[in-house]
Amino acid sequence: MIPVCGLEARKVAVLGLGRSGLSAARSLRAGGAIPVCWDDNESARDVAASEGFAVRDLVAQGALDDVARLILSPGIPHLYPVPHPIVRLALTLGVQVDNDIGLFFQSFAQTDWDRFDTMPKVVAVTGSNGKSTTSALIHHVLDEAGRPAQLAGNIGRGVLDLEPPEDGAVVVLELSSYQTDLARALTPDIAVFTNLSPDHLDRHGGMGGYFAAKRRLFAEGGPDRAIIGTDEDEGLFLAGQLSEGPTDDRVIRIGSGRAEGPGWSVNARKGFLSEWRKGKQVGSVDLRQIPGLPGAHNHQNACAAYAVCRALGLSPRNIEAGLKTYPGLPHRSQVLGTRGGVTFVNDSKATNVDSARKALQAFPAVRWICGGLQKEGGLAGLEPALGTVVKAYVIGREAANFALQLPGIDVAICGDMATAVNLASADAVAGETVLLAPAAASFDQYDNFEARGADFERHVKNVLQSSAN
Structure with a gap:
């Protein structure tokens, strides 16, 4: 568990008591905060009460008095199509609205890291399609290479359920637009944008709002490295905004065509992955016979995972070995x-x-x-x-x-x-x-x-x- 820092002895309301909501309540309590919980579902409220949490209807008179922050589960709308009534009330009263992702980034770094030789890293993956496969693939390659890693977020377990990281460890997070849109803190070391296609448009007020939710991970997160899928115009635009010039290797472009420009890129064409730096090919992988990665869309996912692992210092040979043993994810090709x-x-x-x-x-x-x-x-x-x-x-x-x-x-x-x-x-x-x-x-x-x-x-x-x- 990652105890929440910075809210000691403060009352924090938690709305929505599914996986992420209950996890947030536990981590808040572990960090010394005072969680007050609510869910429209009675059985969810009963589970929270059985764990000793205060359960209170947050629209009741005075329920949000002295509340420092309102923590939302991903399925609860905070703006579009209309804000949940409790969210609107909190905003009216000046209560900060956040989610478990914001709490995680606020609390991840610990004072005992001073004894580490290599600081832990956070990799955050977002996009319309391929997030889960890319995140799981990164985690698998790191694990195969002997690098300690944990996987969480929109896949696997909740972010606050993670174990405190060890020396040199990597946390890989899959983040949906619901999560990046609301988190008050977003500070990944490496951020990945896979692609963009219309989805969840009612929740974001249209395509522009949907892209803006994804873009927050980069514009407000300020990652040390950004891996950007550039097959769509939005990715090209984002890469251009983040880069200081064509040779800026803080941005790694990934795509399905030929490598262009003198920068750092990873491309997959006709089943072959190629890494290019300063106009020269420095690595390649034949993806065609890897059973866990069928099709061009999975080859793009492999490009993103390869780029992340290279940014983390793994060699092309170690990455290739991990790609070849990737078993795939349930329900995804x-x-x-x-x-x-x-x-x-x-x-x-x-x-x-x-x-x-x-x-x-x-x-x-x-x-x-x-x-x-x-x-x-x-x-x-x-x-x-x-x-x-x-x-x-x-x-x-x-x-x-x-x-x-x-x-x-x-x-x-x-x-x-x-x-x-x-x-x-x-x-x-x-x-x-x-x-x-x-x-x-x-x-x-x-x-x-x-x-x-x-x-x-x-x-x-x-x-x-x-x-x-």
Whole structure:
């Protein structure tokens, strides 16, 4: 646990008692603060009360009196589409609003670090797609190289649940726009921007607000090194803002094209990763046969992880060894198995058009399981990847409407996962891939994308077992 510093003997309100909220309350108490907790869910309040926390309705008269700070869980809106009533009340009363990420950066450095030979480092990864894979890949490569590392944030455990770091350790944080948008303190040593595509636009008041939330990690965080994906205009703009000139190696540009300019860059083209510095190639990795990193989108993730590890002092050879043993993450281009030359891949995390497009482009012939709760814009922008689709198998309550947006594609309206998996697996022939890449949120049928991916995995397992018997 990381005890919260700087709020000793101060009353701090915690709104939202899920994983991050309860973790924040515990760390506040460990640091000497006085947490006052609330959640609209009664069972969540009961859990907090069972741990001895004061539970109080924060909209009640006087509930925010003498409160130094209000700590929000990521799902609670603080500005768009409208602020939560308790947030608006806190702002009206002049109470600071923060989250667990802000508390972490405020409290991470400890006085006993004076005895360390090498100061611990924090790597923070944000972007629309690839954050989880990039973060997990960095952690894996560091672990394989014998460098002590912990992984937290939007993946794994809450940031305040981390163990105090040891000499030379690295903390890798995956941070969503919800987290970077609100944190009062953001001070990573290395910050990564993977890419940007439309997502969570209602929460950020549009694309500009969404980009601004990501940009805070760099503009206000002031990292020593910034690794920026420059395939989109926003990344190019951000790299330009952060750099003092073309040879400024505090900015490492990553992308999918040829390396340009005299600066530090890491690029992946046709499956080959290349590192360039001062106009010369200084490292390369063949990514094509790494099973945990299929497709161009995962090659971009590999570029980001490679750049971070190089900035941390690892050699290209050590990084390559770590990349080759990366097992992949559940629900993210996860290969579940093969049957008769047909490969089954779970990419339930492909909840928007951009991530689904990249998943489709990773395989030459796809039996595509898709559908769910569509996001703003529908399927616009997916067309360039539809050439790999042999047939689409649509699930979800809006399956018929989803199918209407796929003109020229052979479509089966399945409704539920079991029907889609059974039909796709029966139709598939050797060389094809049965791919779950929904291009939509899961909430019409599942609690989250993990539950959707687990359901797909269960049905695929049945198919694989039946073929083995």
